[in-house]
Amino acid sequence: MKRTLRPAAGLHASSSRPTIKDVAARCGVHPSTVSRALSPAMKHLVAADVADKIQAAANALGYRLNMAAKGLRTGRSGLIGVLAPDIADPGFPPMLSGIADHLHAQGYATIVADAGTEGSERDLVDRLIARGVDGLVLATVSLRDDVVKHCLDAALPVVLVNRVDAAGLLPSAASDDAAGMRLAVQHLVALGHRRIGHVAGPQHISTGARRRAGFEASIRAAGLSARHAPVEAVETYTRAAGREAALRLLARRTRPTAIVAANDLLALGVYDALAARGLTCPGDISVVGHNDMPFVDMVAPPLTTVRIAQRDMGEAAARLLLDRLAGREAATDHIVLAPELIIRGSTIAYEH
Amino acid sequence: MKRTLRPAAGLHASSSRPTIKDVAARCGVHPSTVSRALSPAMKHLVAADVADKIQAAANALGYRLNMAAKGLRTGRSGLIGVLAPDIADPGFPPMLSGIADHLHAQGYATIVADAGTEGSERDLVDRLIARGVDGLVLATVSLRDDVVKHCLDAALPVVLVNRVDAAGLLPSAASDDAAGMRLAVQHLVALGHRRIGHVAGPQHISTGARRRAGFEASIRAAGLSARHAPVEAVETYTRAAGREAALRLLARRTRPTAIVAANDLLALGVYDALAARGLTCPGDISVVGHNDMPFVDMVAPPLTTVRIAQRDMGEAAARLLLDRLAGREAATDHIVLAPELIIRGSTIAYEH
DNA sequence: TGTTCTATTGCAATCGATTGCAAAGCCGAA
DNA sequence: TTCGGCTTTGCAATCGATTGCAATAGAACA
Numbered sequence: 001m002k003r004t005l006r007p008a009a010g011l012h013a014s015s016s017r018p019t020i021k022d023v024a025a026r027c028g029v030h031p032s033t034v035s036r037a038l039s040p041a042m043k044h045l046v047a048a049d050v051a052d053k054i055q056a057a058a059n060a061l062g063y064r065l066n067m068a069a070k071g072l073r074t075g076r077s078g079l080i081g082v083l084a085p086d087i088a089d090p091g092f093p094p095m096l097s098g099i100a101d102h103l104h105a106q107g108y109a110t111i112v113a114d115a116g117t118e119g120s121e122r123d124l125v126d127r128l129i130a131r132g133v134d135g136l137v138l139a140t141v142s143l144r145d146d147v148v149k150h151c152l153d154a155a156l157p158v159v160l161v162n163r164v165d166a167a168g169l170l171p172s173a174a175s176d177d178a179a180g181m182r183l184a185v186q187h188l189v190a191l192g193h194r195r196i197g198h199v200a201g202p203q204h205i206s207t208g209a210r211r212r213a214g215f216e217a218s219i220r221a222a223g224l225s226a227r228h229a230p231v232e233a234v235e236t237y238t239r240a241a242g243r244e245a246a247l248r249l250l251a252r253r254t255r256p257t258a259i260v261a262a263n264d265l266l267a268l269g270v271y272d273a274l275a276a277r278g279l280t281c282p283g284d285i286s287v288v289g290h291n292d293m294p295f296v297d298m299v300a301p302p303l304t305t306v307r308i309a310q311r312d313m314g315e316a317a318a319r320l321l322l323d324r325l326a327g328r329e330a331a332t333d334h335i336v337l338a339p340e341l342i343i344r345g346s347t348i349a350y351e352h
Numbered sequence: 353m354k355r356t357l358r359p360a361a362g363l364h365a366s367s368s369r370p371t372i373k374d375v376a377a378r379c380g381v382h383p384s385t386v387s388r389a390l391s392p393a394m395k396h397l398v399a400a401d402v403a404d405k406i407q408a409a410a411n412a413l414g415y416r417l418n419m420a421a422k423g424l425r426t427g428r429s430g431l432i433g434v435l436a437p438d439i440a441d442p443g444f445p446p447m448l449s450g451i452a453d454h455l456h457a458q459g460y461a462t463i464v465a466d467a468g469t470e471g472s473e474r475d476l477v478d479r480l481i482a483r484g485v486d487g488l489v490l491a492t493v494s495l496r497d498d499v500v501k502h503c504l505d506a507a508l509p510v511v512l513v514n515r516v517d518a519a520g521l522l523p524s525a526a527s528d529d530a531a532g533m534r535l536a537v538q539h540l541v542a543l544g545h546r547r548i549g550h551v552a553g554p555q556h557i558s559t560g561a562r563r564r565a566g567f568e569a570s571i572r573a574a575g576l577s578a579r580h581a582p583v584e585a586v587e588t589y590t591r592a593a594g595r596e597a598a599l600r601l602l603a604r605r606t607r608p609t610a611i612v613a614a615n616d617l618l619a620l621g622v623y624d625a626l627a628a629r630g631l632t633c634p635g636d637i638s639v640v641g642h643n644d645m646p647f648v649d650m651v652a653p654p655l656t657t658v659r660i661a662q663r664d665m666g667e668a669a670a671r672l673l674l675d676r677l678a679g680r681e682a683a684t685d686h687i688v689l690a691p692e693l694i695i696r697g698s699t700i701a702y703e704h
Numbered sequence: 705t706g707t708t709c710t711a712t713t714g715c716a717a718t719c720g721a722t723t724g725c726a727a728a729g730c731c732g733a734a
Numbered sequence: 735t736t737c738g739g740c741t742t743t744g745c746a747a748t749c750g751a752t753t754g755c756a757a758t759a760g761a762a763c764a
Contacts (some may be wrong), residue, residue, distance in 0.1 A: 066484065
């Protein structure tokens, strides 16, 4: 069973990856000295000339630190787990990129698990833990309580991105959902709309619930009656679900003149529903999305939407985690990013 | 410096993660027996009742295998590195998802490095190797020879996805680029177009070069003169680059009546260029993309494009790698997937 | 010259799991 | 009763790097 990759003639060092021992042998020093010379934090303990010699030998041999061994000894893997709701969601990559860049710069590698296509979140987290991740970034918006608890009693540094947990226990980086909805509603109200519908996201997801709450609060703040602000919630953030919900909205007694969707995918579903009913946007109905995901500026009509700082969000989450990892209990636990209204062609004034 | 997470009162087992030793102590057996009982491959070596008891104890304690330790001993990390051209590219996620699903099902975890935003590919590969990855999936289309060589003499199983290397040394899963361009050109020719331009991708990237070659071959096959089939190549697969290249194409003496872009991002850039010149699509100029990335069916006009089987490509690559990892030298080294023409609103007949 | 101090290096244990080999226990057959 | 053979378990080395402690050497000082 044993695989012998190395050639029979074992004259010099082994042909496979050189270890700290090989470097030590080449320099005539003890492996521990090599370890120290190669570690920035311990380097001051070894004589400068020896350190140089070791460094040179390491380069010559093409020595690379074995992270598994280091991790075993130190108890830190240098791995960060990222739990994604669905990699294929176009909104996710910018966030991931923000997370990964920051983390990589500090020597961490990220391993991302896709909750969209794979098993239960709980299992995924367990697998990540088995891998010995030093921390976790949860972008999974469909986070259930037990996962949070699970992480908590695994005593693992955890941060949330693009979501918050109900109890506010976990540090998070998220967009100001209430503010985003306020921007959307105020924009429509300013355009003269008085009957505004909302296609809400899944209510067990923080963005879904908070945006809905934000929508309703904004409606009240604008002095509009809730009766003229119907809400239809979906079960998943998909174009198809958005279509169905919009269809239900359009079937109401008094049809809204504008629809605010909880995200851009749903907004595209609203477009589909309008087309199915022979209605036009923005002529018959104005539509506002949320997230400003890539290419919504190119659809017909270009989507008016609330842009959230996805990449910044990822970066903020990474910083939050890095703080925890370094043992500094950061000042802020909840970073909220300001959204921005991007006005395009899907909203126009309502003519009375 | 030593961190003491465990409470002072160390009565029972330690409070941090239980190890194989804790399980052994609880069952009154030797750690090696636990190791065997918990390993599917070695389980037959231990008595059934003992194995059950161990299994139960492991569950009770919430024992999880330490992958770093296992990896150190066995020399296999269970980690696969994926080198992505750019995570933010909307075409990538489906591929990644195909790769990851297949690999995860076999117990591997993937760690993806983004060549788009980070250092040199060479460095990234080195970092991945330092992590002890068991294999590599290179989706980086901007692959230079030295990276291939580097992997080769690291004796690491490597597969290519969405690209092939010049020498054809590495196994790959890719779309049939020539066939895709043939579909596009034949479609336009059938519509009566005789002057067809091509916005080619970066020529140091296999998709860029092969699609261009495919385009030129198809033009010849259709009996059209190369003089009426101008080509402008870009340096990067971006919308902005597509715009510039299309502008150059439009500035030519005899303007083409149709443009085939090497991918959808470039095609969107072509849309931008047309808008900038006051031209309409498809009225003035027909446009064909490549890849059928998400939402190109929603842009105005909906993009006619060549759909490539991204997810299947990822899966095929994963299978290829799994084969190598298992030591079976697979039958096929190069898997090519058939593309499909998706006709939408960006192409219409050319009126003479 | 003797002593103390410091800078540098070596030693050996350790992290958690795996595995070749040896030992122990048990069976039946001669 | 004894021996060969089989199953089951224990022992101990090992993977590669880290680190507390001990040892050494040389310098500085009295």
